[in-house]
Amino acid sequence: MDFRLGEAAERVRTEIRQFLEQEFSQTHRQQERDTGDGHNWSLYRKLADQGWVSAAWPKEFGGGGRDPYEMLALYWELSKAGFPWFGLLNNSFIGHTLMAMGSEQQKAELVPKIASGDIMVALGYTEPSSGSDVAAARTSARREQDHWVIEGQKMFTTTGHMAQYIFTLVRTDAKASKHRGLTMFLIPTDAPGVEIYPVHTMGGERTNSVFFGGVKIEDAQRVGEVNEGWAVVRFALGLEQAMGYADRQEALLEKAEQWALASTDNNSITTPDPRMEQQLGRMAANAEVARLLRYRSTWMQAEGMAQQTEGTMTKAFSAKVFLQDAQDWMDLMGPLALLEHGTENALSEGAFAEAYRATPVATIYGGTLEILYSLIGQMALKFPRNR
Amino acid sequence: MDLSLDESQRILQRSFSEFFARECPTELVRGSESTGFDETLWRRFCELGAAAMGLPQAYGGLDMGLFDLGLVAAQIGQSLAPLPFADVASAGRLLATLPDVDEALMTSIAEGTGLISLCDRSQELPGGNKVCLPNGAIVAKVITMQGEDLLLWDLEPQHATVANMGSGALAIHDLSLAVPRRLASGPQARMQFEHALAEWKLLVAAMQTGLAKKALEIGADYARTRIQFDVPIASFQAIAHPLAEAAAQVDGAELLWQQAAWSRANSAKRFLELASMALAFCSQVARHTSDVALHTHGGYGFTTEYDIQLFYRRSGAWSCYFGGVSNAYCEVARQRRANAMAGK
Numbered sequence: 001m002d003f004r005l006g007e008a009a010e011r012v013r014t015e016i017r018q019f020l021e022q023e024f025s026q027t028h029r030q031q032e033r034d035t036g037d038g039h040n041w042s043l044y045r046k047l048a049d050q051g052w053v054s055a056a057w058p059k060e061f062g063g064g065g066r067d068p069y070e071m072l073a074l075y076w077e078l079s080k081a082g083f084p085w086f087g088l089l090n091n092s093f094i095g096h097t098l099m100a101m102g103s104e105q106q107k108a109e110l111v112p113k114i115a116s117g118d119i120m121v122a123l124g125y126t127e128p129s130s131g132s133d134v135a136a137a138r139t140s141a142r143r144e145q146d147h148w149v150i151e152g153q154k155m156f157t158t159t160g161h162m163a164q165y166i167f168t169l170v171r172t173d174a175k176a177s178k179h180r181g182l183t184m185f186l187i188p189t190d191a192p193g194v195e196i197y198p199v200h201t202m203g204g205e206r207t208n209s210v211f212f213g214g215v216k217i218e219d220a221q222r223v224g225e226v227n228e229g230w231a232v233v234r235f236a237l238g239l240e241q242a243m244g245y246a247d248r249q250e251a252l253l254e255k256a257e258q259w260a261l262a263s264t265d266n267n268s269i270t271t272p273d274p275r276m277e278q279q280l281g282r283m284a285a286n287a288e289v290a291r292l293l294r295y296r297s298t299w300m301q302a303e304g305m306a307q308q309t310e311g312t313m314t315k316a317f318s319a320k321v322f323l324q325d326a327q328d329w330m331d332l333m334g335p336l337a338l339l340e341h342g343t344e345n346a347l348s349e350g351a352f353a354e355a356y357r358a359t360p361v362a363t364i365y366g367g368t369l370e371i372l373y374s375l376i377g378q379m380a381l382k383f384p385r386n387r
Numbered sequence: 388m389d390l391s392l393d394e395s396q397r398i399l400q401r402s403f404s405e406f407f408a409r410e411c412p413t414e415l416v417r418g419s420e421s422t423g424f425d426e427t428l429w430r431r432f433c434e435l436g437a438a439a440m441g442l443p444q445a446y447g448g449l450d451m452g453l454f455d456l457g458l459v460a461a462q463i464g465q466s467l468a469p470l471p472f473a474d475v476a477s478a479g480r481l482l483a484t485l486p487d488v489d490e491a492l493m494t495s496i497a498e499g500t501g502l503i504s505l506c507d508r509s510q511e512l513p514g515g516n517k518v519c520l521p522n523g524a525i526v527a528k529v530i531t532m533q534g535e536d537l538l539l540w541d542l543e544p545q546h547a548t549v550a551n552m553g554s555g556a557l558a559i560h561d562l563s564l565a566v567p568r569r570l571a572s573g574p575q576a577r578m579q580f581e582h583a584l585a586e587w588k589l590l591v592a593a594m595q596t597g598l599a600k601k602a603l604e605i606g607a608d609y610a611r612t613r614i615q616f617d618v619p620i621a622s623f624q625a626i627a628h629p630l631a632e633a634a635a636q637v638d639g640a641e642l643l644w645q646q647a648a649w650s651r652a653n654s655a656k657r658f659l660e661l662a663s664m665a666l667a668f669c670s671q672v673a674r675h676t677s678d679v680a681l682h683t684h685g686g687y688g689f690t691t692e693y694d695i696q697l698f699y700r701r702s703g704a705w706s707c708y709f710g711g712v713s714n715a716y717c718e719v720a721r722q723r724r725a726n727a728m729a730g731k
């Protein structure tokens with residue numbers, strides 16, 4: 001047994017920490033707090049210049065050929081630092097999907113532009129009437145001569161307002177069964193008829209609702225075959241191996257521990273309040289277990305082992321305890337913990353208030369806890385399908 | 388990174404799993420409810436070399452590491468085998484590291500005839516000399532740390548098991564009646580004692596994880612086969628989801644004790660912290676999982692006829708050995724803090 005990520009991954013960690021120290025300034029942090037964009041073009045281009053957008057892609061496609069451990073170290077450090085990384089994450093997956101399922105033209109023209117950081121693609125799966133039931137998408141595309149006309153609405157299209165394209169799941173055959181009548185398109189956000197409106201969240205992240213009113217697009221914008229969109233979604237979601245939030249749990253734990261250490265000036269190893277001590281121990285264990293579950297899925301990925309529900313378990317466990325710990329820690333802190341970043345007397349620069357607001361979505365996006373539990377039940381415990 | 392067992396570990400795991408499947412059916416566990424020990428089973432277990440595993444070859448041991456002991460402890464947890472393995476193994480390993488080793492004692496431990504235990508602070512009764520030992524009814528000696536001294540006590544032989552919720556071989560001893568032998572003293576001795584306690588905790592964490600795995604399996608089997616409202620109850624999310632949540636926790640518990648055991652040789656700075664963490668988390672998961680699995684059985688889970696209650700009671704009992712889950716979490720926080728301060 002060996003629980004270490006290895007030297008290559010540790011080198012990535014060091015490199016990314018240096019990058020963050022040099023480039024991710026207080027101004028950038030404040031800008032992300034103000035906008036909640038989840039993406040920052042100037043920082044993104046710098047990462048792309050160093051090859052990080054395409055780091056996991058195979059070398060034969062001009063990718064970095066980085067292994068899963070190196071990718072874990074990259075994502076870990078960015079996420080832990082609160083870096084606006086959604087663009088990076090999504091585009092790593094979309095680029096990979098296009099290489100596997102896109103047309104020759106898409107591979108030749110779009111993939112290099114994604115790798116170089118010139119364009120960014122947002123994910124358009126969710127709609128007002130289809131969330132957990134992704135395959136129930138109603139946004140439609142109808143063929144007119146050599147092009148398609150898109151009608152409908154997407155919801156929660158994060159980074160859509162900064163993206164050049166939306167990777168959009170639409171219905172192309174209303175008569176076919178739910179999963180059979182779907183097709184995937186890359187819809188340019190500057191096409192006439194595309195309207196994007198902000199949706200603000202309690203956690204501070206901005207997301208969007210996107211309207212398509214008779215948007216005309218070329219057939220060349222289609223990804224995969226007509227009515228085979230579900231296979232494309234499954235491939236893309238499969239790459240998005242559930243990572244969980246161990247990195248952010250660790251960040252919260254460190255803030256809490258630093259606060260506890262600073263609030264006792266005698267050199268004692270006991271905190272003044274045993275309830276606090278107990279909660280710090282719990283948070284440490286929960287962060288450790290979330291990290292180990294994630295290491296396990298990463299290890300399986302690196303070894304080419306078929307995963308069953310390991311990624312799902314990682315996400316489910318981590319999301320639940322992250323939310324619980326943010327709440328339980330807040331409960332011990334008293335009213336000063338309510339003060340937001342930038343106010344006088346705020347505890348740990350408002351980190352605990354921020355965690356309390358930001359954690360509920362962990363159990364919602366990318367598959368809600370209920371959906372994840374049903375999957376685990378079905379696959380790991382051989383329960384009948386119950387959704 | 389490599390999270391797989393190597394060939395010899397797989398063989399070890401398989402042979403003990405087969406051993407307990409064959410030698411320790413539920414009838415045996417139920418038959419030892421009042422004593423918490425089965426002498427024949429212990430003898431057979433020792434014939435496999437189990438008591439010698441973690442000891443140095445010089446004393447008839449097999450020189451195996453803590454991780455391998457953990458694999459055996461997990462199988463004990465799965466089968467609820469009434470054996471004092473964790474206590475004896477950790478105490479024996481402590482003795483082997485001390486100066487002036489009593490060779491006869493070491494050999495008897497390796498053979499399985501010498502039964503010995505450590506005593507943690509939380510097992511001392513308030514107000515004096517009495518200690519409440521998880522396997523007090525069968526161990527003949529106990530090691531304590533008092534002040535700067537590491538002491539070895541001879542216990543009265545054949546103490547009766549006190550009726551207890553977890554059906555362990557629990558007994559209370561009055562140490563004021565005995566005269567201890569000093570084994571060592573000073574900070575080095577204290578550190579060795581702390582590490583031995585941590586090994587004991589780790590082995591209990593592995594037992595709890597094995598217990599939780601089996602409890603989950605029993606609960607999930609029942610959920611798939613019990614029909615109500617014309618469908619298996621597993622098709623109700625209110626039944627399926629808590630079991631699915633427990634499944635993820637059990638996997639996490641296993642990784643946690645395994646990492647803690649691995650850290651003993653590879654990342655020693657964190658060993659004490661990780662052993663307490665494994666004890667806290669794995670105990671919590673075992674308790675929770677057996678509770679969920681029991682609830683899955685409806686009224687039947689509450690009857691003595693069904694096995695799940697055996698798991699429910701033992702997970703609760705094993706959680707209490709070192710002062711409880713919340714106490715172990717506090718220990719984690721203190722150890723992390725001590726590490727952080729030492730790092731400065």
Ligand SMILES: Cc1cc2nc3c(=O)[nH]c(=O)nc-3n(C[C@H](O)[C@H](O)[C@H](O)COP(=O)(O)OP(=O)(O)OC[C@H]3O[C@@H](n4cnc5c(N)ncnc54)[C@H](O)[C@@H]3O)c2cc1C
Nearest residue numbers: 123124125126131132156157158364365366367368370387
């Ligand atoms: C901040 C944020 C960013 C997001 N970013 C993106 C993005 O970039 N792209 C994108 O496509 N989507 C995105 N999403 C959407 C997200 O994936 C969905 O919100 C999520 O999948 C849940 O869908 P829903 O909101 O429609 O809830 P619903 O599916 O309506 O669910 C409501 C409740 O019912 C429960 N439920 C639903 N079905 C079942 C069932 N079968 N059994 C038991 N319980 C059930 C759910 O668990 C939930 O608690 C984002 C969401 C948020 C909040």
